[in-house]
Amino acid sequence: MSLREDLARIVGADAVRDSEAARQVYDGDAYPIERSKPLCIAFPKNTDQVAQLVRYCVAHDVPFTPRGAGTGLSGGAMPALGGVVVSTKRMTAILEIDVANRRLRAQSGIANKRISDAVAQFGLHFAPDPSSQSVSTLGGNIAENAGGPHTLKYGVTVRHILSATLVLPDGDVVELGRGVPGGPGLDLLGVVVGSEGTTGIVTEATVRLTPLPAAVRTTLAAFPSVRAATECVAGIISAGVIPAAMELMDRGILGALRAAFGLTYPEDAAALLLIECDGLPESVEREQAVVEAECRERGALEVRVAQSEAERQSLWVARKKGIGAMGRLAPTIVTHDGVIPRSQLPQMLEDVAEIAAAHGLSVANLFHAGDGNLHPCIYFDEREPGIVERVISAGEQILRKCVELGGSVSGEHGIGVEKMDLLTLMFSPDDLEVQARTKAIFNPGSLGNPCKILPNQKGCHEHRMRWRGAAT
Amino acid sequence: MQHSPTTLAEWSEAILAAQAVRHSIPPEWRMDDDLPELSHARYADVVEFSPEDLVITVQAGMTLDALQELLVADQRRLPVGESPMPLGDWTLAELLSINPPHTDEFERGGWRDWLLGAKLLMGDGRIIKIGSRAVKNVAGYDVQKLIVGSRGTLAVVLEATLLVGPAGHAGTNEAVPWGTRSSLLGQIQRGHESSRGYEMEGDPWHIQRVSLTDGPLLQAAADGVPHAFHPPTATLWARTREPLPRFEGDWVMRPGALVPDSPALLPLWRRAKEQLDPRGVLNPGYLRL
Numbered sequence: 001m002s003l004r005e006d007l008a009r010i011v012g013a014d015a016v017r018d019s020e021a022a023r024q025v026y027d028g029d030a031y032p033i034e035r036s037k038p039l040c041i042a043f044p045k046n047t048d049q050v051a052q053l054v055r056y057c058v059a060h061d062v063p064f065t066p067r068g069a070g071t072g073l074s075g076g077a078m079p080a081l082g083g084v085v086v087s088t089k090r091m092t093a094i095l096e097i098d099v100a101n102r103r104l105r106a107q108s109g110i111a112n113k114r115i116s117d118a119v120a121q122f123g124l125h126f127a128p129d130p131s132s133q134s135v136s137t138l139g140g141n142i143a144e145n146a147g148g149p150h151t152l153k154y155g156v157t158v159r160h161i162l163s164a165t166l167v168l169p170d171g172d173v174v175e176l177g178r179g180v181p182g183g184p185g186l187d188l189l190g191v192v193v194g195s196e197g198t199t200g201i202v203t204e205a206t207v208r209l210t211p212l213p214a215a216v217r218t219t220l221a222a223f224p225s226v227r228a229a230t231e232c233v234a235g236i237i238s239a240g241v242i243p244a245a246m247e248l249m250d251r252g253i254l255g256a257l258r259a260a261f262g263l264t265y266p267e268d269a270a271a272l273l274l275i276e277c278d279g280l281p282e283s284v285e286r287e288q289a290v291v292e293a294e295c296r297e298r299g300a301l302e303v304r305v306a307q308s309e310a311e312r313q314s315l316w317v318a319r320k321k322g323i324g325a326m327g328r329l330a331p332t333i334v335t336h337d338g339v340i341p342r343s344q345l346p347q348m349l350e351d352v353a354e355i356a357a358a359h360g361l362s363v364a365n366l367f368h369a370g371d372g373n374l375h376p377c378i379y380f381d382e383r384e385p386g387i388v389e390r391v392i393s394a395g396e397q398i399l400r401k402c403v404e405l406g407g408s409v410s411g412e413h414g415i416g417v418e419k420m421d422l423l424t425l426m427f428s429p430d431d432l433e434v435q436a437r438t439k440a441i442f443n444p445g446s447l448g449n450p451c452k453i454l455p456n457q458k459g460c461h462e463h464r465m466r467w468r469g470a471a472t
Numbered sequence: 473m474q475h476s477p478t479t480l481a482e483w484s485e486a487i488l489a490a491q492a493v494r495h496s497i498p499p500e501w502r503m504d505d506d507l508p509e510l511s512h513a514r515y516a517d518v519v520e521f522s523p524e525d526l527v528i529t530v531q532a533g534m535t536l537d538a539l540q541e542l543l544v545a546d547q548r549r550l551p552v553g554e555s556p557m558p559l560g561d562w563t564l565a566e567l568l569s570i571n572p573p574h575t576d577e578f579e580r581g582g583w584r585d586w587l588l589g590a591k592l593l594m595g596d597g598r599i600i601k602i603g604s605r606a607v608k609n610v611a612g613y614d615v616q617k618l619i620v621g622s623r624g625t626l627a628v629v630l631e632a633t634l635l636v637g638p639a640g641h642a643g644t645n646e647a648v649p650w651g652t653r654s655s656l657l658g659q660i661q662r663g664h665e666s667s668r669g670y671e672m673e674g675d676p677w678h679i680q681r682v683s684l685t686d687g688p689l690l691q692a693a694a695d696g697v698p699h700a701f702h703p704p705t706a707t708l709w710a711r712t713r714e715p716l717p718r719f720e721g722d723w724v725m726r727p728g729a730l731v732p733d734s735p736a737l738l739p740l741w742r743r744a745k746e747q748l749d750p751r752g753v754l755n756p757g758y759l760r761l
Contacts, residue, residue: 190617
């Protein structure tokens with residue numbers, strides 16, 4: 001029997017694809033540089049089917065790769081060694097809404113935003129809010145330990161996952177976590193979150209719901225220089241205020257926003273800082289006073305404070321549509337993801353500009369300034385000979401600088417296949433060996449989402465050129 | 473027998489020379505064992521402090537009181553709330569090993585959230601680095617999550633990089649002593665107005681303090697055993713005048729050996745020990761496998 005027929009016996013004939021077109025669609029995620037086609041794509045509908053699929057793959061020595069919405073930016077869902085893609089596309093049910101205990105249990109294929117939409121009527125929401133939240137899945141968010149603008153205050157995904165059902169890479173099923181935060185014992189769930197689908201396939205999870213804030217104050221401040229804006233970020237944090245979100249957009253983004261949406265900002269503005277404070281009314285007012293004082297002290301050209309929800313939404317347009325607007329500037333955009341200590345932001349932004357200039361590249365910045373999480377967006381026309389190599393080189397230099405400043409090569413996009421080699425900038429061979437041992441607690445074999453995160457994995461190197469070749 | 477290394481080389485030598493050691497366990501949490509002690513007593517200096525970044529790196533022998541004193545001088549503080557057990561003289565190594573609960577855990581996080589990175593001594597004498605100094609980081613496996621709360625059975629924390637908070641952060645909890653009922657009800661009323669509220673009557677577990685915040689964690693001492701739960705999970709929301717029930721999913725923290733919640737987890741716990749401490753030298757007996 002063929003692989004397709006075998007898988008159909010587990011999930012049904014209508015839940016397996018292996019056409020050339022389907023294999024091409026599922027050959028990677030939103031990281032465009034590396035591609036590898038699977039043999040088959042299976043669409044299970046529950047934990048039992050996922051476990052059966054995994055057990056089948058193990059018995060037949062077939063690699064398998066979990067996949068949510070495919071919005072990952074580092075190639076985590078690329079089926080590196082082919083095999084079977086296990087898609088959670090049909091696993092979208094909300095299983096329980098527990099308002100009294102502020103918890104929700106759902107299958108892992110549910111879109112992030114659907115969780116918040118389902119509990120808004122109770123004054124609650126799911127706090128992680130990656131930009132992809134309308135489509136990216138709970139399982140994908142768990143795999144990547146997703147962030148988002150408001151994780152500055154509320155914390156990244158790991159703080160909001162109370163328990164999860166995990167199909168281990170040998171097909172066994174375990175429940176991790178107690179459904180409440182904290183507690184004694186080995187925090188296996190904390191390792192699974194952010195392990196990019198290499199420790200098993202999460203099929204269900206109980207998430208923590210957070211009350212919608214009683215009060216929100218949103219401010220958009222325009223600054224004459226990026227340095228002034230980044231100093232304002234450091235000043236606000238240093239003054240003891242941790243806003244819910246603090247997002248920075250530089251001149252490159254402003255130009256794109258003007259061109260695309262006709263948005264207007266002060267003529268000599270070189271950077272915009274979007275700051276949102278939320279919580280109980282009295283604490284929000286205290287924080288807002290600090291925010292406005294810091295903005296003015298750092299020479300803000302204009303400070304706009306939303307007076308209504310409609311105005312708040314309009315101030316967020318600059319942040320939410322910034323990347324889309326960049327489509328006007330060039331046909332291709334590569335968004336990098338690095339983190340540095342916040343106090344290093346002024347220096348780092350100047351370094352980013354210098355590195356881009358030295359490579360003859362254009363760069364714009366739109367990022368989570370409060371976390372020190374940079375997203376330099378290099379925009380270019382890939383038809384220009386030699387430019388892709390320059391883009392890759394500039395990106396690596398930027399990330400090298402992040403590490404030199406005490407930061408990390410990834411704040412929220414993950415390592416996947418994109419940054420495997422860059423991990424050696426942060427970690428020694430001994431450090432990485434302990435990480436490999438940590439992975440082996442869950443996944444001692446080589447079939448479950450192979451060739452991700454750790455560099456120099458056995459049997460992966462020779463495939464790498466093929467992935468890259470497939471994408472060009 | 474007690475050994476107190478002062479340099480990284482001494483830590484490595486000490487572990488390589490031992491067949492088994494006890495470390496990072498507060499005295500009252502020790503089992504009745506006669507293991508030689510590897511102590512952090514002479515390893516308690518500041519490595520790096522960036523008040524503007526809200527990040528500090530210290531050697532793990534520093535006590536919580538000493539750390540807070542140092543932080544407060546720069547208007548910073550580790551946001552540890554009240555705890556049923558006095559934690560001030562615990563070292564960071566002990567705090568990270570035990571992962572004790574505190575009243576502000578739900579809102580401000582706990583030890584697993586604050587540990588951004590660390591230098592670890594492994595059972596084979598290697599000294600390795602995990603995490604980073606950045607407040608947000610998804611590079612590689614989050615080994616620190618596994619280390620915190622493992623009772624020192626997987627590695628020895630030598631240095632810890634911690635996320636700290638502002639000393640006078642707006643919205644600081646108000647801890648209300650149990651018994652001042654009118655004050656408590658006032659707080660509860662405010663809680664209801666902001667879509668979060670709790671009503672409670674009776675004191676079945678001798679509740680010591682109640683902390684009302686975005687999502688408080690109540691600490692209690694039942695029969696002298698510290699345990700923790702948070703009211704939303706205690707189905708208190710919107711209910712009135714009912715005693716605090718125990719509920720499925722709460723947990724009790726006990727001294728002694730850690731035991732998995734379910735037999736299904738046992739193979740994973742065993743593999744964690746085999747992978748990270750294959751010699752079985754670190755706190756043997758503190759994981760019941």
